[in-house]
Amino acid sequence: MSMKQTPMSPNKHTSNGSASVLPLENAFSDSLAMLNSEKAVEELIQQPILHGIDEHLIEFAEALRTVAKALRQAAEGKASAQAEASEWKRKYELERTHNLQLENKAMPSEKHLDENGRVVHLTNKPLLSDGAVEKSDRCCGEHGICSHQVLRDGEHDHDASVVPNKMTRKASFKLSWCCKGEKSDQKKHDIVSFEKGNITTAERSSKQISLKWESPPQTVLILTKPNSTAVRILCSELVRWLKEQKSLNIVVEPRVRTELLTESSYYQFVQTWENDKEIMSLHSKVDLVVTLGGDGTVLWAASMFKGPVPPVVPFSLGSLGFMTPFYSERYKEYLDSILRGPISITLRHRLQCHVIRDSAKSDLDSEEPILVLNEVTIDRGISSFLTNLECYCDNSFVTCVQGDGLILSTTSGSTAYSLAAGGSMVHPQVPGILFTPICPHSLSFRPLILPEYVTIRVQVPFNSRGHAWASFDGKDRKKLAPGDALVCSMATWPVPTACQADSTSDFLRSIHEGLHWNLRKTQSFDGPRET
Numbered sequence: 001m002s003m004k005q006t007p008m009s010p011n012k013h014t015s016n017g018s019a020s021v022l023p024l025e026n027a028f029s030d031s032l033a034m035l036n037s038e039k040a041v042e043e044l045i046q047q048p049i050l051h052g053i054d055e056h057l058i059e060f061a062e063a064l065r066t067v068a069k070a071l072r073q074a075a076e077g078k079a080s081a082q083a084e085a086s087e088w089k090r091k092y093e094l095e096r097t098h099n100l101q102l103e104n105k106a107m108p109s110e111k112h113l114d115e116n117g118r119v120v121h122l123t124n125k126p127l128l129s130d131g132a133v134e135k136s137d138r139c140c141g142e143h144g145i146c147s148h149q150v151l152r153d154g155e156h157d158h159d160a161s162v163v164p165n166k167m168t169r170k171a172s173f174k175l176s177w178c179c180k181g182e183k184s185d186q187k188k189h190d191i192v193s194f195e196k197g198n199i200t201t202a203e204r205s206s207k208q209i210s211l212k213w214e215s216p217p218q219t220v221l222i223l224t225k226p227n228s229t230a231v232r233i234l235c236s237e238l239v240r241w242l243k244e245q246k247s248l249n250i251v252v253e254p255r256v257r258t259e260l261l262t263e264s265s266y267y268q269f270v271q272t273w274e275n276d277k278e279i280m281s282l283h284s285k286v287d288l289v290v291t292l293g294g295d296g297t298v299l300w301a302a303s304m305f306k307g308p309v310p311p312v313v314p315f316s317l318g319s320l321g322f323m324t325p326f327y328s329e330r331y332k333e334y335l336d337s338i339l340r341g342p343i344s345i346t347l348r349h350r351l352q353c354h355v356i357r358d359s360a361k362s363d364l365d366s367e368e369p370i371l372v373l374n375e376v377t378i379d380r381g382i383s384s385f386l387t388n389l390e391c392y393c394d395n396s397f398v399t400c401v402q403g404d405g406l407i408l409s410t411t412s413g414s415t416a417y418s419l420a421a422g423g424s425m426v427h428p429q430v431p432g433i434l435f436t437p438i439c440p441h442s443l444s445f446r447p448l449i450l451p452e453y454v455t456i457r458v459q460v461p462f463n464s465r466g467h468a469w470a471s472f473d474g475k476d477r478k479k480l481a482p483g484d485a486l487v488c489s490m491a492t493w494p495v496p497t498a499c500q501a502d503s504t505s506d507f508l509r510s511i512h513e514g515l516h517w518n519l520r521k522t523q524s525f526d527g528p529r530e531t
């Protein structure tokens with residue numbers, strides 16, 4: 001069919017109701033015949049009805065007219081589809097001829113350096129009349145990596161044995177890494193590599209972290225669980241040993257200094273602080289923190305550092321010790337090795353929490369941020385009403401929690417309250433935020449684990465029947481009134497805790513010994529067997 005042919009219009013009836021048919025070519029002769037028969041039927045119907053003609057004849061003529069009309073519409077549809085197909089075919093032929101002409105004119109490839117200084121071979125392409133490079137070939141290196149750019153990197157255009165570019169090239173695509181609206185080249189290299197257009201996982205980014213002293217540690221801060229005789233005895237022994245054997249400066253809490261001095265005036269050398277300002281500058285003076293207690297003492301130590309945290313060596317003097325892998329009775333042996341280094345470290349991520357009151361003008365107008373090592377809990381407190389919490393993740397609605405509350409936990413905290421509420425246990429080195437409901441009044445509310453880069457907002461809606469309460473590592477309860485919100489994201493400053501063996505062995509040992517995880521008597525061999 002010729003491309004110049006005008007496609008048939010769908011409805012060409014004249015004012016008297018008869019169809020005016022456009023001339024058609026051979027392909028439509030069938031359709032023409034149908035239209036003619038429709039015309040004949042129309043004419044028949046237009047003739048004055050003779051008195052006495054059987055009404056059945058009129059009905060029959062009506063039916064014929066309906067059939068003819070349907071046939072005509074089908075023929076028109078077919079004609080229009082064929083016209084469209086021919087138009088596409090014509091465009092394709094034109095494009096193909098154009099491409100062949102361009103390929104014949106193509107010049108040898110040209111090299112240039114990409115943004116990373118690598119040699120990139122760009123096949124020369126014709127310029128558009130205004131001198132701009134054809135859009136499809138423009139490199140988008142500014143925004144990420146383009147697959148076609150990488151594919152050509154290292155291609156040997158001069159090698160005649162290589163199958164022509166057009167056949168070997170894979171579909172072009174671009175990868176870009178964005179972090180809160182910015183691209184992050186760091187992540188691009190850490191997570192995946194991107195070679196020859198294939199995406200592969202790069203070397204594991206979170207290997208065991210090792211700390212090596214560049215100069216010997218000089219100052220140790222010792223934090224102890226209060227009201228424990230065992231801890232007090234160990235503390236005075238440890239202070240003496242660190243001073244006499246290791247010549248270290250010792251810093252303790254004011255309470256502990258008083259206890260030591262009550263014991264003996266020998267401990268005059270022990271330093272302490274007098275106000276919060278001095279606590280704020282501790283991180284710049286302390287090389288190592290030693291904790292004597294349980295997990296709660298590690299949480300306490302973390303809470304003293306609102307910014308960077310020195311390495312923490314947690315000795316176990318509690319009933320459970322998920323974060324305290326060092327046996328207190330072997331403190332000399334462990335500290336000897338730690339002060340020499342290198343130390344295996346678990347970098348424990350913390351969450352940064354902001355309470356934003358309803359009266360705040362913006363999210364920047366928040367109360368002092370609170371850092372948590374385990375979790376922030378938003379619950380119903382003493383209220384007997386269900387909590388009603390609207391949760392958003394990076395401004396996307398997550399869900400509405402109706403139940404006793406919600407736990408936003410770090411992976412270190414995954415073995416604490418979140419575990420008791422049905423959350424999964426997660427290796428502390430996994431970067432993520434656990435979203436665990438507390439007694440949800442819904443059968444389908446399963447806990448979630450969200451990536452570490454999200455910001456979570458928990459809003460107490462205006463129509464909430466009661467207040468909600470936020471608590472931070474089980475402490476500092478804050479009341480959240482309707483309209484108030486809690487915003488939570490991963491903090492910049494993690495807590496580096498020393499490992500006894502390595503991060504994974506310590507974690508597995510803690511869940512085996514602390515929780516007796518999956519402890520079950522092994523089935524005896526003595527019984528029924530598969531034959």
Ligand SMILES: NC(=O)c1ccc[n+]([C@@H]2O[C@H](COP(=O)([O-])OP(=O)(O)OC[C@H]3O[C@@H](n4cnc5c(N)ncnc54)[C@H](O)[C@@H]3O)[C@@H](O)[C@H]2O)c1
Nearest residue numbers: 294295296299320322374375412413415416417420473474
């Ligand atoms: N139902 C529960 O399991 C429940 C309820 C409230 C608080 N808690 C947890 O208690 C923590 C505060 O601890 P605390 O010692 O100051 O209070 P605490 O003295 O009441 O001790 C709570 C228990 O939680 C354990 N714990 C703390 N952190 C842990 C962790 N990361 N992994 C495994 N167990 C951990 C402690 O060893 C302790 O046995 C909170 O952060 C919260 O996770 C748990």
Ligand SMILES: Nc1ncnc2c1ncn2[C@@H]1O[C@H](COP(=O)(O)OP(=O)(O)OP(=O)(O)O)[C@@H](O)[C@H]1O
Nearest residue numbers: 223224225226293294295296297300318319320321
């Ligand atoms: N230096 C400190 N000053 C004030 N409170 C502290 C200090 N160290 C620990 N605590 C608090 O004491 C409580 C108990 O501490 P921790 O968990 O270390 O001991 P524990 O309860 O005996 O251990 P476990 O739970 O393993 O039996 C926690 O609530 C913790 O916050």
